Amino acid sequence: MRRGFRPGRPDAVRAGDIPTAQGRLHLAVVSDVGSRRAVGYSMAVNMAVRQVVDALDTAAASRSGRTAGVIFHSDKGLSIRL
Template sequence: MPDLLGRKFTANEPNRVYVGDMYLPACDRGGKNMYLATVIDAYSRKLAGYALADHMRVSLVIDALAHAHGVRGSLDGAIFHSDRGSVYTSQAFRNYCSSLGVRQPMGAVGTSADNALAESFNAL
């Protein structure tokens, strides 16, 4: 899906535009790296959902969006913007977004500025 945000990471109301990313925070659990997937509300700039796991499989980002769905309620009609990482382009994640009524635009390949809100949130 094309980039619907065009680097304008704003929303006129909460629960309409979300951005997400996955990264490796500086933590270790029994010798294993832990990966964090985040879902950020573009209106409030607050964390709406997250998941933490010792893997980077698609279930991690599905769990993060499921957490946002559980906390925020219906995501029907919302936008979830991400980079073009393999977990976000996977058929499983696309199907999950579709089941929630979530549109899934993405930034360009290799352009972190196209997902700047999520990238800067994870830099904290």
């Protein structure tokens, strides 16, 4: 798979990860690859799809919902154009 990890500008490519749980919380993070900052996150006691959707929603809200053309790539190899 061809990965676009050199976007050249902020808000073009986003990436996500769900690290191993530490204690009782799981953290899902969406980061902007161009600016290298976290733009969305969600914490929960159970790891579930809803947690990832919530993290994507907070990332979209950080840009006033403007996600047209943004690519999201997960650490599991999933890439989608938002």
